[in-house]
Amino acid sequence: VFMINCQWTPEELEHHLDAEAKRYIAQNDIQLYTINAIDLAIEIGMGKRTNTILQSAFFSLAGVIPQDDAIKYMKDAATKSYMKKGQEMVDRNHKAIDLGASAYTRIEVPAEWANASDEAAVDELKGRPELVKQVREVMEPVGNMNGDSLPVSAFVDYADGQFEQGAAAYEKRGVAVSVPVWDPAKCIQCNQCSYVCPHATIRPFALTEEEAAAAPESCILVPAKGKAAAGLQYTLVISPLDCMGCEVCVGQCPTDSLSMAPAEGQLAQQAAFDYCVDNVAPKPQLEDATVKGSQFKQPLLEFSGACAGCAETAYARLVTQLFGDRMYVANATGCSSIWGGPAATSPYTVNKDGHGPAWSNSLFEDNAEHGLGMLLGYEAVRDTLVARTENLLAAEGASAEAKEAAQAWLDARGDAEASKATAAAYIAELEKIAAGECAEGAANAQAILDNKEYLTKKSVWIFGGDGWAYDIGYGGLDHVLASGEDVNVFVFDTEVYSNTGGQASKASNIGQVAQFAAAGKDIKKKSLAEIAMAYGYVYVAQVAMGAKPAQTVKAIAEAEAYPGPSLIIGYSPCEMHSIKGGMANCQDEMKRAVDCGYWNLYRFNPAAPAGKKFILDSKEPAGGYREFLMNEARYSRLTREFPDRAENLFERSEEAAMERYQHLVDLKAMYDKE
Structure with a gap:
């Protein structure tokens, strides 16, 4: 039995199934059914969630247990699973189960399908040859569930773990x-x-x-x-x-x-x-x-497999638009490594010059150290380039034009845009020297050309979630921030271990229900930003894209320009929050969080002049704190399961939020006096 979830009529199905599928269905005497769970889910208020409808249809068709028993067991399971989200959600799932049990349609398989002719070959893929090869030989077979049939030889080019950037653009999943x-x-x-x-x-x-x-x-x-x-x-x-x-x-x-x-x-x-x-x-x-x-600007993160409405990818995409063509990314294990680095389908991509983010994932617990290592390795190579450039300047045989280009690059190497511009002219002169008759000068020039991608100043970023930054990787993060090195850290703060199923972290707030905090977390959120600010030489910002878009992009630009460590913490609503209306309201939820005082926006820039070092970008809370909590099932479910405890924890949470804002006001006054 094969059931297709689609919006097509039986007549339209004929045009959408390819010849291979038709032949397989007909030649193997497969019973074919269709079901439009998509429209049914919308009609009963389930949005895009079709799984309950499809599960009910499966048990109805499979006959593994009596249908009445299956419906009873599914409804019992739905009640147990969804009661925490309210009776309305339970009722919707019960209705979905009833509808799914009979909403499918039997499709009579035409005899001619057994000999269906293959369609004309599609146009050849266009793009970088090495990327097209990866897509054809690895990505497409894996995407078509034929990965087990791939020979070891198909992976020889990727044995060291390096994959081409930009393959996600070929998926076109629709x-x-x-x-x-x-x-x-x-x-x-x-x-x-x-x-x-x-x-x-x-x-x-x-x-x-x-x-x-x-x-x-x-x-x-x-x-x-x-x-x-x-x-x-x-x-x-x-x-x-x-x-x-x-x-x-x-x-x-x-x-x-x-x-x-x-x-x-x-x-x-x-x-x-x-x-x-x-x-x-x-x-x-x-x-x-x-x-x-x-x-x-071209986004150099595109078409990822992240959840629809994801806040994390919106932040990361913006960073690539600003600095992606000269960007290194060390990524902690977590959601951002799943949507950022699926094997053979990288959503990080390159521009028309072939420049884009160099992305790497080490472990969960050592990501900050991994990012610092990227910076130190890059600087070591660059130090060698500086030494070789100084040798060129001292060489008697070098032309005036070559020395001028070399000196211009040396003077500009600490500036991103200037180093990019001067590197182009310098490379042109180096190519002339490398092709010249002076063996010593040619060897020196060629050694620089072999590492020419390092001539442009790189932007080193460390990405990860709150489970990494607040908890498991905090020791390494603290070490890296304390080092004083020029690295940029972006924390996608979902206030929960999102990728592993919703466990509480030190970023989780008072009253939040999560795994390991089933009765609501009773300890307030760790103030990672203020801990970093205590060093005095770390750029720190808290942002929420949907609350104040201009503040987010300004903070990212300031952090990258700051010649030292920087930490940006981005509020990231998540599927795990169970926001009313779903992730379509992701950006609106950021605004609600800031307006009520749940999340604060600010920037601390040690390089700014006196009176402007600490900028509080949030206004005084406008009320509605409890309403904000009730808009998310991670909080509202506590009122049904432990109502007295919920009242106590929510009151404490709001008091802590108001105290936190006043503390930030006092902090601003203190910095303004300096």
């Missing part, structure tokens, strides 16, 4: 039931939709007259706004085959310029997206470290 549709008449071109997109599937572009003329018909163009964009055409393109349908962009749009529509009717948008990605050149005059300007 998993979204509905995708965004853009209304340019309402759009103010703020780019906030792209700014919050977890999967980089909605992007703004500015096109020249020539680029606009060659664009496909599905690419909607309007005059770009702003003096710097004079003469350019603006478009907002969506990749329906990569979109996860999370709806975060729709909720973020301040002018209701985006709405959701069935994905099947929006596939023409793919041509516009692909054209812009492949053919529209960067517009440096529009790119800067602002909410709008950052989104004209």
